[in-house]
Amino acid sequence: MGSHQSSFIKPTLANISINAYNRDRRHRSSSKSITTCCSPSKIRRQSNNNLLNDDHKKFTIPKEFPVDQLYDIYMQKHALDDLAFSIEFQSIPNFEELPCTSATRAIVASKNRFLNILPIDTTRVILSVLNDDPATDYINGNYISGYKCSNKFIATQGPKSDTCEDFWRMIWELKLKSIVMLTNIIEGASRM
Secondary structure (H helix, E strand, C coil): CCCCCCCEECCCCCCCECCCCCCCCCCCCCCCCCCCCCCHHHEEECCCCCEEECCCCECECCCCEEHHHHHHHHHHHHHHHHHHHHHHHHCCCCCCCCCCHHHHCCCCHHHCCCCCCCCCHHHEEECCCECCEHHHHEEEEEEECCCCCCCCEEEECCCCCCCHHHHHHHHHHCCCCCCCCCCCCEECCEEC
16 A cells, blocks of 8 residues: 555644543544543533543643544534534634724725725835825735745735726735735625
8 A cells, every 4th residue: 555644634723622522433543542431411611721520620622623524523523512623713802993094084984885894004005105195005905924935915905996096006016926806696685
């Protein structure tokens, strides 16, 4: 059979403590399989968000595991009304709100389609100023880093009737070669 190269998955959050239902499953020869024990009635939640059984034995999903264990780990996380998924979600760090002062200037406020979707000052796309008008440097768009380089992409709102010129000027000034538009089929009352 040739050499065997195993694939591993690294979960975004390490060491989520979980205990799951015993269930029938096919036998796996891997010595690194996940241990499951006890019934859900014997599991209680501790203040430190660990799931422990009454014997205080802690079971952990490893930081790294073979791909062939993905299904089992996924099913274990679904135990107890998705409690492990809930704990994992709650452990995602909160991000600080970044300043969007350029977008809230009175002279550009009408260029924003939504009040809650604004470009961040530090990564916003800045157009050249036309006729000394400070409002002409603004478009609701941010640079986004790619896998290997910064400012690889731009995310911007779909142009409004009064920002269409700004949109095409951005494409021309920045020499953009590709446009990908993502939208719902229906946005507001408009069908796209």
